[in-house]
Amino acid sequence: MPIYGAVEAGGTKWVCALADETGQVLTTEVIATTTPAETIPAAVRFFQRGEAPVAVGVASFGPVDLNRGSATYGYITTTPKPGWANTDTVTPLREALGIPVGFDTDVNGAALGEWRYGAGQGLDTVVYITVGTGIGMGAVVHGRPLHGLTHPEAGHMRIPHDLGRDPFAGSCPFHGDCLEGLASGSAMRKRWGRPAEQVDDAAAWELEAEYLALAVLNLTYTLSPQRVIIGGGVAKRPSLLDLVRARLLDLAGGYPGDLPAMDEYLVTPALGDLSGVTGAVELAREALERTKRAHRP
Amino acid sequence: MPIYGAVEAGGTKWVCALADETGQVLTTEVIATTTPAETIPAAVRFFQRGEAPVAVGVASFGPVDLNRGSATYGYITTTPKPGWANTDTVTPLREALGIPVGFDTDVNGAALGEWRYGAGQGLDTVVYITVGTGIGMGAVVHGRPLHGLTHPEAGHMRIPHDLGRDPFAGSCPFHGDCLEGLASGSAMRKRWGRPAEQVDDAAAWELEAEYLALAVLNLTYTLSPQRVIIGGGVAKRPSLLDLVRARLLDLAGGYPGDLPAMDEYLVTPALGDLSGVTGAVELAREALERTKRAHRP
Numbered sequence: 001m002p003i004y005g006a007v008e009a010g011g012t013k014w015v016c017a018l019a020d021e022t023g024q025v026l027t028t029e030v031i032a033t034t035t036p037a038e039t040i041p042a043a044v045r046f047f048q049r050g051e052a053p054v055a056v057g058v059a060s061f062g063p064v065d066l067n068r069g070s071a072t073y074g075y076i077t078t079t080p081k082p083g084w085a086n087t088d089t090v091t092p093l094r095e096a097l098g099i100p101v102g103f104d105t106d107v108n109g110a111a112l113g114e115w116r117y118g119a120g121q122g123l124d125t126v127v128y129i130t131v132g133t134g135i136g137m138g139a140v141v142h143g144r145p146l147h148g149l150t151h152p153e154a155g156h157m158r159i160p161h162d163l164g165r166d167p168f169a170g171s172c173p174f175h176g177d178c179l180e181g182l183a184s185g186s187a188m189r190k191r192w193g194r195p196a197e198q199v200d201d202a203a204a205w206e207l208e209a210e211y212l213a214l215a216v217l218n219l220t221y222t223l224s225p226q227r228v229i230i231g232g233g234v235a236k237r238p239s240l241l242d243l244v245r246a247r248l249l250d251l252a253g254g255y256p257g258d259l260p261a262m263d264e265y266l267v268t269p270a271l272g273d274l275s276g277v278t279g280a281v282e283l284a285r286e287a288l289e290r291t292k293r294a295h296r297p
Numbered sequence: 298m299p300i301y302g303a304v305e306a307g308g309t310k311w312v313c314a315l316a317d318e319t320g321q322v323l324t325t326e327v328i329a330t331t332t333p334a335e336t337i338p339a340a341v342r343f344f345q346r347g348e349a350p351v352a353v354g355v356a357s358f359g360p361v362d363l364n365r366g367s368a369t370y371g372y373i374t375t376t377p378k379p380g381w382a383n384t385d386t387v388t389p390l391r392e393a394l395g396i397p398v399g400f401d402t403d404v405n406g407a408a409l410g411e412w413r414y415g416a417g418q419g420l421d422t423v424v425y426i427t428v429g430t431g432i433g434m435g436a437v438v439h440g441r442p443l444h445g446l447t448h449p450e451a452g453h454m455r456i457p458h459d460l461g462r463d464p465f466a467g468s469c470p471f472h473g474d475c476l477e478g479l480a481s482g483s484a485m486r487k488r489w490g491r492p493a494e495q496v497d498d499a500a501a502w503e504l505e506a507e508y509l510a511l512a513v514l515n516l517t518y519t520l521s522p523q524r525v526i527i528g529g530g531v532a533k534r535p536s537l538l539d540l541v542r543a544r545l546l547d548l549a550g551g552y553p554g555d556l557p558a559m560d561e562y563l564v565t566p567a568l569g570d571l572s573g574v575t576g577a578v579e580l581a582r583e584a585l586e587r588t589k590r591a592h593r594p
Contacts, residue, residue: 063553078554125445137519141438141445148422148438148521149562150553157515158548160455174552218454222434222519224445251455255471256360256447257375265446 004288005053005097006280007043008106009060009089011081014039016046018053019281023117025274036087044096055291056093057102057283059109059276066104066147074103100291102283106130106276107138107152108145110231110269113279115140118270119229127225128275129154130232131212135180139223146223155180159214166191166207183211185234196234208234209243216244216266217251226260231269241266301585302350302394303577304340305403306357306386308378311336313343315350316578320414322571333384341393352588353390354399354580356406356573363401363444371400397588399580403427403573404435404449405442407528407566410576412437415567416526424522425572426451427529428509432477436520443520452477456511463488463504480508482531493531505531506540513541513563514548523557528566538563 001020008015014031027050031042047053063079065072074090094101104112111120111128120126120140128138135155139146146152156178161170168191170177171184181187188196192204199205212235216228230241245262252259259265269275298317305312311328324347328339344350360376362369371387391398401409408417408425417423417437427433432452436443443449453475458467465488467474468481478484485493489501496502509532513525527538542559549556556562566572 123445125443141443142441144439146422146438146521148420148523149517149557150521150555152521153518153553156518156552158457158511160457174550175548214455218515219519220446221450221453222516224443224447224449226445251472253471255453256450258447260446 002054003051004281004284005047005056006277006284007058008276008280009058011061014043015277016043017277018050023278023281025277035083040092044093047097055100055284055288056097057280058089059104059106059280059283060089062105063150064105066151100287102287104145104283105138105151107136109279109283110275111138111140112145112282113271113275114229114269116282117278118275119267120227123226125223125225126227127219127223128229131234132232133185135184157218159211179211179215183208205240206243209240209247212244213247213251216248228266229269230266231275299351300348301578301581302344302353303574303581304355305573305577306355307403308358311340312574313340314574315347320575320578332380337389341390344394352397352581352585353394354577354584355386356401356403356577356580357386359402360447361402363448397584399584401442401580402435402448404433406576406580407572408435408437409442409579410568410572411526411566413579414575415572416564417524420523422520422522423524424516424520425526428531429529430482432481454515456508476512480505502537503540506537506544509541510544510548513545525563526566527563528572
């Protein structure tokens with residue numbers, strides 16, 4: 001049975017894994033994200049050490065270049081993370097391992113993992129949002145990760161901001177009070193002066209639920225997903241999801257008339273913290289199939 | 298050469314057409330949208346009169362049921378239009394004509410027409426917005442119209458509304474000041490007391506441009522389209538598009554860093570008023586191909 005390699009390439013750690021063709025993760029190694037010169041070779045060594053994978057998938061922090069026709073395809077592009085701007089992650093893996101390498105964003109990877117093996121199985125259109133330090137969004141539409149111009153960046157969508165209720169100007173360096181600027185972990189820390197997990201005021205979490213409900217509402221009206229999966233550290237807050245569901249239903253105002261039950265529509269990841277790395281397995285499988293198709297006579 | 302039938306089923310008129318397999322419209326007839334009992338048989342008669350089409354596509358006003366597994370697939374569902382709620386449009390055409398019938402929303406049809414033959418050719422992800430009496434949105438993603446839970450309803454997305462600048466409460470019966478409630482032709486008429494085409498105040502059009510730019514920004518961050526096509530009566534206002542492009546660039550705040558030239562990114566329909574009916578031709582072709590696949594041994 002073929003073995004697939006997978007990397008969830010995050011800004012603080014790279015989770016490397018080997019998995020079987022059912023997406024089952026067999027072994028993992030966590031590598032600190034230091035510099036490209038250290039982290040990428042450490043990942044290569046992981047894949048050289050055990051059973052040789054037939055392909056590797058990388059689900060990466062971004063922004064990234066997903067345009068296969070571009071000279072910088074497979075690069076992490078304009079990240080503010082020191083040392084990582086304009087870093088080619090695909091070529092070093094492909095050249096060192098000599099196997100096909102799949103590539104997408106971490107959130108598209110998580111969406112793909114959940115769609116294939118988790119909370120999105122059997123559906124056509126699935127959205128994954130992560131609410132942590134930042135807010136990211138990925139989606140699977142018609143069985144493939146969503147991208148076009150670049151990739152979804154729905155953390156930067158603009159939503160109503162009632163300055164009377166919430167005078168905080170927002171923390172996004174590009175937009176101030178976009179969704180991420182109002183509702184990310186960074187925004188909460190800046191607004192309340194302490195990390196989200198130390199915020200206990202009920203009104204603070206009602207405000208957070210308001211912003212997340214507006215975000216899910218806009219995603220619902222724009223992408224019409226059959227399910228929205230919400231992950232990330234902030235989203236793990238007990239009872240937050242119920243607040244979001246209640247506000248979402250209220251904000252929808254009965255339109256469309258046939259919204260599904262909220263606890264089936266807005267859910268946590270079935271794969272827990274393995275959504276991204278499992279999606280990377282799927283990226284590996286797709287890369288292998290693409291290579292096979294390209295070589296078919 | 299096969300002939301395809303097409304219907305752009307609007308709330309005031311049905312545009313019926315015959316087209317060749319290159320999407321070229323050969324003949325059209327406009328039927329007033331009165332009652333289902335009158336309008337649907339009139340469309341059937343149009344298709345029985347000339348050269349017999351091999352399949353028909355319907356791009357319909359909505360909301361509609363696009364779920365092929367549903368008992369009400371092909372229905373116009375909860376429309377407020379008198380007499381048209383819960384109307385089966387697909388079955389009467391299929392039974393009277395004995396040919397495959399494709400079905401989607403009018404805006405997904407327009408997106409599909411522009412993608413196949415117009416301003417979206419060769420792209421993977423294309424968004425079509427229409428700004429008229431209401432605001433509708435369709436998209437083609439990975440070569441297929443976007444739907445999942447239902448279909449996009451991005452006219453109802455929530456955007457920032459500065460009550461100081463614009464004290465109008467919004468005209469949407471479901472949401473008040475959603476995008477459609479602030480920026481549709483109906484909203485303009487209600488806010489300014491006259492139809493949009495009679496509004497000449499520069500500040501009014503700057504406000505309209507602000508809302509449309511926020512909408513296109515949110516669509517950009519959510520769907521990452523390679524191009525956004527904007528049609529409909531209100532969008533025909535001279536110079537409005539340039540105002541929207543300028544505000545969009547400003548609101549994006551340099552993120553992502555590689556936005557294309559605005560006059561290539563946000564464009565008018567290349568097919569003019571034929572986007573929808575041309576998309577319906579494509580829906581007919583897809584319906585025929587689906588039927589052939591289903592009958593393949």
